[in-house]
Amino acid sequence: MVNYQEIDKKYYMQTIVRDPVTIVKGKGARVWDDTGKKYLDFVGGLAVNCLGHCHPAVVKAVKNQVGTLMQTSLWYYSPPFLQLAELLVTNSPFQRVFICNSGLEANEGAVKLARRYGALKLGGAYEVITAFNSFHGRSLAMTAATGQKHIQDPFRPLPVGFVNVEFNNIEAIKKATTDKTCAVMLEVVQAEGGVNIPADDYLKKVRDWCDAKGILLIFDEVQTGIGRIGKLFGYQLWGVEPDVITLAKGLGGGMPIAAFMAKEKCAVLTLGEHNATFGGNPVTSAAAYSTVKYLIENDVPGNAMKIGKYLMEKLGELKQKYSFITDVRGRGLLIAVEFNKDISKQVVLVCIENSLLVNRLKPNAIRLIPPLIIGNQEVDEAIGILDRVFSEISK
Protein backbone atom coordinates (compact mmCIF):
# COMPACT_ATOMS: atom_id res chain seq x y z
CA MET A 1 0.00 0.00 0.00
CA VAL A 2 1.28 3.49 -0.84
CA ASN A 3 2.32 5.37 2.29
CA TYR A 4 0.97 8.85 1.66
CA GLN A 5 2.15 10.09 5.02
CA GLU A 6 5.75 9.33 3.95
CA ILE A 7 5.21 11.12 0.62
CA ASP A 8 3.90 14.13 2.54
CA LYS A 9 6.96 14.18 4.79
CA LYS A 10 9.32 13.89 1.85
CA TYR A 11 7.80 16.30 -0.69
CA TYR A 12 5.22 18.65 0.77
CA MET A 13 5.97 21.98 2.46
CA GLN A 14 5.67 21.23 6.14
CA THR A 15 3.32 24.04 7.16
CA ILE A 16 0.60 21.99 8.83
CA VAL A 17 0.70 19.23 11.44
CA ARG A 18 -1.73 16.85 9.78
CA ASP A 19 -3.78 14.37 11.78
CA PRO A 20 -2.70 10.80 10.97
CA VAL A 21 -5.54 9.78 8.65
CA THR A 22 -5.35 9.38 4.86
CA ILE A 23 -8.87 10.09 3.65
CA VAL A 24 -9.82 8.49 0.35
CA LYS A 25 -13.62 8.60 0.20
CA GLY A 26 -16.58 10.45 1.69
CA LYS A 27 -20.37 10.18 1.72
CA GLY A 28 -22.73 12.24 3.84
CA ALA A 29 -21.19 12.69 7.28
CA ARG A 30 -18.79 9.73 6.82
CA VAL A 31 -15.29 9.38 5.40
CA TRP A 32 -13.12 6.32 4.83
CA ASP A 33 -9.35 6.03 5.15
CA ASP A 34 -6.97 4.06 2.94
CA THR A 35 -7.32 0.96 5.11
CA GLY A 36 -11.11 0.98 4.68
CA LYS A 37 -11.81 2.27 8.20
CA LYS A 38 -14.92 4.44 8.42
CA TYR A 39 -15.15 7.67 10.45
CA LEU A 40 -17.94 9.99 11.53
CA ASP A 41 -16.71 13.33 10.20
CA PHE A 42 -17.31 16.30 12.51
CA VAL A 43 -14.73 18.41 10.65
CA GLY A 44 -16.44 18.35 7.24
CA GLY A 45 -13.56 19.63 5.13
CA LEU A 46 -13.02 22.39 7.72
CA ALA A 47 -16.58 23.73 7.78
CA VAL A 48 -16.91 23.30 4.02
CA ASN A 49 -19.05 20.22 3.31
CA CYS A 50 -22.30 21.81 4.46
CA LEU A 51 -24.42 19.20 2.65
CA GLY A 52 -22.05 16.38 3.60
CA HIS A 53 -19.55 14.66 1.36
CA CYS A 54 -20.55 14.12 -2.27
CA HIS A 55 -24.15 15.28 -1.88
CA PRO A 56 -26.14 13.96 -4.90
CA ALA A 57 -27.38 17.46 -5.86
CA VAL A 58 -23.81 18.80 -5.96
CA VAL A 59 -22.36 15.72 -7.67
CA LYS A 60 -25.04 15.91 -10.37
CA ALA A 61 -24.42 19.62 -10.99
CA VAL A 62 -20.64 19.13 -11.18
CA LYS A 63 -20.92 16.07 -13.46
CA ASN A 64 -23.26 17.90 -15.84
CA GLN A 65 -21.08 20.99 -15.94
CA VAL A 66 -17.67 19.32 -16.14
CA GLY A 67 -18.60 17.64 -19.41
CA THR A 68 -20.15 20.81 -20.85
CA LEU A 69 -17.86 23.74 -20.07
CA MET A 70 -15.00 23.80 -17.56
CA GLN A 71 -13.58 27.31 -17.74
CA THR A 72 -14.21 30.51 -19.66
CA SER A 73 -12.89 33.40 -17.50
CA LEU A 74 -14.94 36.40 -16.47
CA TRP A 75 -14.25 37.97 -19.87
CA TYR A 76 -17.34 36.12 -21.11
CA TYR A 77 -20.88 35.55 -19.91
CA SER A 78 -21.68 32.01 -18.87
CA PRO A 79 -24.84 30.65 -17.24
CA PRO A 80 -23.50 29.06 -14.01
CA PHE A 81 -21.89 32.11 -12.42
CA LEU A 82 -24.72 34.40 -13.48
CA GLN A 83 -27.36 31.99 -12.13
CA LEU A 84 -25.39 31.87 -8.89
CA ALA A 85 -25.11 35.67 -8.78
CA GLU A 86 -28.87 36.01 -9.20
CA LEU A 87 -29.58 33.37 -6.55
CA LEU A 88 -27.28 35.02 -4.00
CA VAL A 89 -28.56 38.53 -4.63
CA THR A 90 -32.25 37.61 -4.62
CA ASN A 91 -31.83 35.78 -1.31
CA SER A 92 -29.92 38.56 0.45
CA PRO A 93 -30.09 42.30 1.07
CA PHE A 94 -27.05 42.87 -1.19
CA GLN A 95 -27.35 44.07 -4.77
CA ARG A 96 -23.91 43.22 -6.20
CA VAL A 97 -21.70 40.16 -6.05
CA PHE A 98 -18.23 39.19 -7.26
CA ILE A 99 -17.40 35.49 -7.41
CA CYS A 100 -13.87 34.32 -6.67
CA ASN A 101 -12.10 31.25 -5.31
CA SER A 102 -11.20 31.32 -1.62
CA GLY A 103 -11.99 33.08 1.61
CA LEU A 104 -8.89 35.23 1.64
CA GLU A 105 -9.56 36.28 -1.94
CA ALA A 106 -13.12 37.34 -1.05
CA ASN A 107 -11.76 39.36 1.88
CA GLU A 108 -9.08 40.98 -0.30
CA GLY A 109 -11.84 41.99 -2.72
CA ALA A 110 -13.94 43.42 0.10
CA VAL A 111 -10.99 45.43 1.41
CA LYS A 112 -10.17 46.71 -2.10
CA LEU A 113 -13.81 47.80 -2.38
CA ALA A 114 -13.59 49.55 1.01
CA ARG A 115 -10.40 51.34 -0.06
CA ARG A 116 -12.05 52.59 -3.25
CA TYR A 117 -15.02 53.71 -1.16
CA GLY A 118 -12.61 55.55 1.10
CA ALA A 119 -10.87 57.14 -1.87
CA LEU A 120 -14.09 58.23 -3.53
CA LYS A 121 -16.31 59.14 -0.58
CA LEU A 122 -14.18 59.54 2.54
CA GLY A 123 -11.41 61.86 1.42
CA GLY A 124 -8.84 59.10 0.84
CA ALA A 125 -9.48 57.04 3.98
CA TYR A 126 -7.93 53.58 3.63
CA GLU A 127 -7.59 51.95 7.04
CA VAL A 128 -9.65 48.92 8.03
CA ILE A 129 -10.23 48.15 11.70
CA THR A 130 -10.23 44.42 12.52
CA ALA A 131 -10.23 42.44 15.76
CA PHE A 132 -7.67 40.58 17.82
CA ASN A 133 -8.19 36.81 17.54
CA SER A 134 -9.79 37.23 14.14
CA PHE A 135 -8.84 35.13 11.15
CA HIS A 136 -9.21 36.51 7.65
CA GLY A 137 -6.83 34.40 5.55
CA ARG A 138 -3.17 33.85 4.71
CA SER A 139 -2.29 36.45 2.05
CA LEU A 140 -0.01 39.23 3.30
CA ALA A 141 -2.85 41.76 3.51
CA MET A 142 -5.14 39.29 5.27
CA THR A 143 -2.29 38.38 7.61
CA ALA A 144 -2.20 42.07 8.54
CA ALA A 145 -5.98 41.99 8.98
CA THR A 146 -5.79 38.85 11.12
CA GLY A 147 -5.31 40.02 14.69
CA GLN A 148 -3.08 37.18 15.86
CA LYS A 149 0.53 37.96 16.68
CA HIS A 150 1.85 34.44 16.07
CA ILE A 151 0.40 34.49 12.54
CA GLN A 152 1.71 37.98 11.79
CA ASP A 153 5.19 37.93 13.32
CA PRO A 154 6.98 35.64 10.82
CA PHE A 155 5.96 37.91 7.93
CA ARG A 156 6.75 41.41 9.13
CA PRO A 157 6.85 44.01 7.69
CA LEU A 158 3.17 43.64 6.87
CA PRO A 159 1.12 45.72 4.43
CA VAL A 160 -0.16 48.94 5.99
CA GLY A 161 -3.80 49.89 6.41
CA PHE A 162 -5.03 47.55 9.15
CA VAL A 163 -5.59 48.32 12.81
CA ASN A 164 -6.29 45.40 15.16
CA VAL A 165 -8.38 46.08 18.28
CA GLU A 166 -10.03 44.05 21.02
CA PHE A 167 -13.10 42.02 19.92
CA ASN A 168 -16.38 42.62 21.70
CA ASN A 169 -15.30 46.11 22.78
CA ILE A 170 -17.06 48.95 20.98
CA GLU A 171 -14.95 51.54 22.77
CA ALA A 172 -11.82 50.02 21.21
CA ILE A 173 -13.31 50.50 17.74
CA LYS A 174 -14.35 54.05 18.57
CA LYS A 175 -10.87 54.86 19.84
CA ALA A 176 -9.19 53.40 16.74
CA THR A 177 -11.45 55.27 14.29
CA THR A 178 -9.77 58.26 12.65
CA ASP A 179 -10.26 60.23 9.46
CA LYS A 180 -8.15 57.52 7.80
CA THR A 181 -10.71 54.77 8.61
CA CYS A 182 -12.79 53.45 5.70
CA ALA A 183 -14.23 50.26 7.23
CA VAL A 184 -14.57 47.88 10.15
CA MET A 185 -14.23 44.19 9.26
CA LEU A 186 -15.39 41.51 11.71
CA GLU A 187 -16.42 37.88 11.89
CA VAL A 188 -19.85 37.67 13.56
CA VAL A 189 -18.46 34.71 15.53
CA GLN A 190 -14.67 34.48 15.57
CA ALA A 191 -14.22 30.96 14.30
CA GLU A 192 -10.51 30.06 13.97
CA GLY A 193 -9.69 32.41 16.85
CA GLY A 194 -11.57 30.23 19.34
CA VAL A 195 -15.32 30.27 18.49
CA ASN A 196 -15.69 33.59 20.30
CA ILE A 197 -19.29 34.74 20.53
CA PRO A 198 -20.04 38.48 20.54
CA ALA A 199 -22.04 40.08 23.34
CA ASP A 200 -25.70 40.38 22.32
CA ASP A 201 -25.49 44.10 21.56
CA TYR A 202 -21.93 44.33 20.19
CA LEU A 203 -22.64 43.99 16.46
CA LYS A 204 -25.53 46.45 16.68
CA LYS A 205 -23.28 48.96 18.43
CA VAL A 206 -20.63 48.51 15.73
CA ARG A 207 -23.32 49.01 13.05
CA ASP A 208 -24.49 52.22 14.73
CA TRP A 209 -20.92 53.51 15.03
CA CYS A 210 -20.17 52.79 11.35
CA ASP A 211 -23.39 54.59 10.37
CA ALA A 212 -22.54 57.57 12.55
CA LYS A 213 -19.07 57.82 10.97
CA GLY A 214 -20.15 56.97 7.42
CA ILE A 215 -17.67 54.08 7.26
CA LEU A 216 -18.37 50.60 5.89
CA LEU A 217 -19.14 47.51 7.94
CA ILE A 218 -17.78 44.31 6.42
CA PHE A 219 -18.73 40.94 7.88
CA ASP A 220 -16.31 38.13 7.06
CA GLU A 221 -18.80 35.26 6.93
CA VAL A 222 -16.41 32.88 5.21
CA GLN A 223 -17.03 30.39 8.01
CA THR A 224 -20.31 31.53 9.60
CA GLY A 225 -22.20 32.05 6.33
CA ILE A 226 -24.18 29.58 4.21
CA GLY A 227 -26.14 28.13 7.11
CA ARG A 228 -23.27 27.22 9.44
CA ILE A 229 -24.62 29.03 12.50
CA GLY A 230 -28.32 28.45 11.89
CA LYS A 231 -29.22 31.12 9.33
CA LEU A 232 -28.28 31.50 5.66
CA PHE A 233 -26.12 34.45 6.78
CA GLY A 234 -24.84 34.48 10.33
CA TYR A 235 -25.56 38.18 10.92
CA GLN A 236 -29.30 37.36 10.78
CA LEU A 237 -28.97 35.94 14.31
CA TRP A 238 -28.31 39.48 15.57
CA GLY A 239 -30.48 41.36 13.05
CA VAL A 240 -27.52 43.53 12.01
CA GLU A 241 -26.82 43.89 8.29
CA PRO A 242 -23.34 44.73 7.03
CA ASP A 243 -22.63 46.82 3.91
CA VAL A 244 -20.36 44.10 2.56
CA ILE A 245 -20.24 40.36 3.26
CA THR A 246 -17.71 37.71 2.30
CA LEU A 247 -18.53 34.03 1.80
CA ALA A 248 -16.51 30.89 0.97
CA LYS A 249 -16.21 27.49 2.72
CA GLY A 250 -19.80 26.13 2.57
CA LEU A 251 -20.69 28.07 -0.57
CA GLY A 252 -19.57 25.37 -3.02
CA GLY A 253 -20.75 22.37 -0.98
CA GLY A 254 -17.17 21.01 -1.17
CA MET A 255 -15.92 22.81 -4.27
CA PRO A 256 -13.55 25.80 -4.00
CA ILE A 257 -15.52 28.99 -4.55
CA ALA A 258 -16.05 32.27 -2.71
CA ALA A 259 -17.84 35.57 -3.10
CA PHE A 260 -18.08 39.07 -1.77
CA MET A 261 -21.35 40.93 -1.92
CA ALA A 262 -22.15 44.60 -1.36
CA LYS A 263 -25.03 47.01 -1.09
CA GLU A 264 -25.42 49.12 -4.21
CA LYS A 265 -24.38 52.33 -2.42
CA CYS A 266 -20.90 50.97 -1.80
CA ALA A 267 -20.41 48.64 -4.80
CA VAL A 268 -17.87 51.11 -6.12
CA LEU A 269 -15.38 48.83 -7.88
CA THR A 270 -15.43 49.75 -11.54
CA LEU A 271 -13.96 48.66 -14.87
CA GLY A 272 -10.48 47.22 -14.60
CA GLU A 273 -10.32 47.40 -10.82
CA HIS A 274 -10.89 43.72 -10.02
CA ASN A 275 -10.80 40.33 -11.70
CA ALA A 276 -9.78 36.71 -11.16
CA THR A 277 -8.88 34.13 -13.82
CA PHE A 278 -10.88 31.38 -12.15
CA GLY A 279 -13.56 33.72 -10.75
CA GLY A 280 -17.01 32.45 -11.69
CA ASN A 281 -15.60 29.15 -12.93
CA PRO A 282 -18.52 27.22 -14.46
CA VAL A 283 -17.96 23.98 -12.53
CA THR A 284 -17.53 25.52 -9.09
CA SER A 285 -20.35 27.98 -9.80
CA ALA A 286 -22.68 25.13 -10.78
CA ALA A 287 -21.75 23.36 -7.54
CA ALA A 288 -22.43 26.50 -5.52
CA TYR A 289 -25.73 27.18 -7.28
CA SER A 290 -27.00 23.67 -6.51
CA THR A 291 -25.67 23.86 -2.93
CA VAL A 292 -27.30 27.19 -2.09
CA LYS A 293 -30.56 26.24 -3.84
CA TYR A 294 -30.75 22.94 -1.96
CA LEU A 295 -29.84 24.64 1.30
CA ILE A 296 -32.60 27.24 0.95
CA GLU A 297 -35.30 24.89 -0.38
CA ASN A 298 -34.69 22.36 2.39
CA ASP A 299 -34.12 24.83 5.23
CA VAL A 300 -30.72 23.32 5.98
CA PRO A 301 -29.79 26.36 8.15
CA GLY A 302 -32.87 25.58 10.28
CA ASN A 303 -31.57 22.03 10.72
CA ALA A 304 -28.14 23.39 11.71
CA MET A 305 -29.85 25.55 14.35
CA LYS A 306 -31.96 22.66 15.71
CA ILE A 307 -29.23 20.01 15.67
CA GLY A 308 -26.69 22.53 16.97
CA LYS A 309 -28.86 23.13 20.03
CA TYR A 310 -29.19 19.39 20.60
CA LEU A 311 -25.43 18.91 20.22
CA MET A 312 -24.71 21.77 22.66
CA GLU A 313 -27.17 20.25 25.15
CA LYS A 314 -25.45 16.84 24.96
CA LEU A 315 -22.00 18.44 25.22
CA GLY A 316 -23.30 20.32 28.26
CA GLU A 317 -24.09 16.94 29.86
CA LEU A 318 -20.50 15.80 29.17
CA LYS A 319 -19.27 19.02 30.78
CA GLN A 320 -21.22 18.10 33.93
CA LYS A 321 -19.59 14.68 33.89
CA TYR A 322 -15.95 15.64 33.17
CA SER A 323 -14.51 18.42 35.29
CA PHE A 324 -11.67 19.10 32.82
CA ILE A 325 -14.24 20.48 30.34
CA THR A 326 -14.39 24.16 31.19
CA ASP A 327 -16.61 25.52 28.41
CA VAL A 328 -18.93 24.52 25.58
CA ARG A 329 -19.78 27.42 23.29
CA GLY A 330 -21.02 28.01 19.78
CA ARG A 331 -23.90 28.84 17.50
CA GLY A 332 -25.56 26.40 15.12
CA LEU A 333 -22.98 23.82 14.07
CA LEU A 334 -19.87 25.86 14.90
CA ILE A 335 -19.03 24.65 18.39
CA ALA A 336 -15.95 24.63 20.62
CA VAL A 337 -15.27 22.47 23.65
CA GLU A 338 -12.59 23.91 25.91
CA PHE A 339 -10.50 22.09 28.51
CA ASN A 340 -8.62 23.23 31.59
CA LYS A 341 -5.36 21.86 30.14
CA ASP A 342 -3.67 21.41 26.76
CA ILE A 343 -5.17 18.05 25.81
CA SER A 344 -6.81 18.80 22.47
CA LYS A 345 -4.17 16.89 20.49
CA GLN A 346 -4.68 13.83 22.65
CA VAL A 347 -8.47 14.16 22.37
CA VAL A 348 -8.24 14.35 18.57
CA LEU A 349 -5.96 11.30 18.35
CA VAL A 350 -8.10 9.15 20.67
CA CYS A 351 -11.20 10.26 18.74
CA ILE A 352 -9.51 9.07 15.54
CA GLU A 353 -8.83 5.68 17.16
CA ASN A 354 -12.56 5.63 17.99
CA SER A 355 -13.60 6.55 14.43
CA LEU A 356 -14.56 10.19 14.98
CA LEU A 357 -12.92 13.22 13.35
CA VAL A 358 -12.89 16.47 15.35
CA ASN A 359 -10.72 19.54 14.86
CA ARG A 360 -7.88 20.81 17.06
CA LEU A 361 -8.84 24.46 17.51
CA LYS A 362 -6.34 25.44 20.20
CA PRO A 363 -4.02 23.47 22.48
CA ASN A 364 -6.87 23.40 25.00
CA ALA A 365 -9.94 23.32 22.72
CA ILE A 366 -11.50 21.23 19.99
CA ARG A 367 -14.00 22.39 17.38
CA LEU A 368 -17.02 20.52 16.01
CA ILE A 369 -18.04 21.67 12.51
CA PRO A 370 -19.98 18.75 11.03
CA PRO A 371 -22.06 18.81 7.84
CA LEU A 372 -25.28 20.78 8.38
CA ILE A 373 -27.45 17.86 7.27
CA ILE A 374 -26.72 15.60 10.24
CA GLY A 375 -29.51 14.40 12.53
CA ASN A 376 -29.87 13.42 16.18
CA GLN A 377 -28.51 9.97 15.40
CA GLU A 378 -25.11 11.27 14.29
CA VAL A 379 -25.00 13.56 17.31
CA ASP A 380 -25.77 10.65 19.67
CA GLU A 381 -23.05 8.60 18.00
CA ALA A 382 -20.48 11.42 18.28
CA ILE A 383 -21.43 12.07 21.91
CA GLY A 384 -21.07 8.34 22.70
CA ILE A 385 -17.56 8.37 21.23
CA LEU A 386 -16.57 11.62 22.98
CA ASP A 387 -17.85 10.17 26.28
CA ARG A 388 -15.60 7.11 25.80
CA VAL A 389 -12.65 9.29 24.78
CA PHE A 390 -13.02 11.68 27.74
CA SER A 391 -13.42 8.74 30.08
CA GLU A 392 -10.20 7.17 28.74
CA ILE A 393 -8.32 10.47 28.98
CA SER A 394 -9.43 11.12 32.54
CA LYS A 395 -8.02 7.78 33.71
Ligand SMILES: Cc1ncc(COP(=O)(O)O)c(C=O)c1O
Ligand atom coordinates in the same frame (compact mmCIF):
# COMPACT_ATOMS: atom_id res chain seq x y z
C1 LIG B 1 -13.55 33.74 8.90
C2 LIG B 1 -12.55 33.28 7.88
N1 LIG B 1 -12.12 34.16 6.96
C3 LIG B 1 -11.25 33.80 6.01
C4 LIG B 1 -10.72 32.54 5.97
C5 LIG B 1 -9.74 32.16 4.90
O1 LIG B 1 -10.36 31.38 3.96
P1 LIG B 1 -9.48 30.55 2.90
O2 LIG B 1 -8.72 29.55 3.68
O3 LIG B 1 -10.50 29.98 1.97
O4 LIG B 1 -8.60 31.56 2.22
C6 LIG B 1 -11.12 31.59 6.92
C7 LIG B 1 -10.57 30.23 6.92
O5 LIG B 1 -10.63 29.51 7.85
C8 LIG B 1 -12.07 31.98 7.90
O6 LIG B 1 -12.49 31.11 8.83
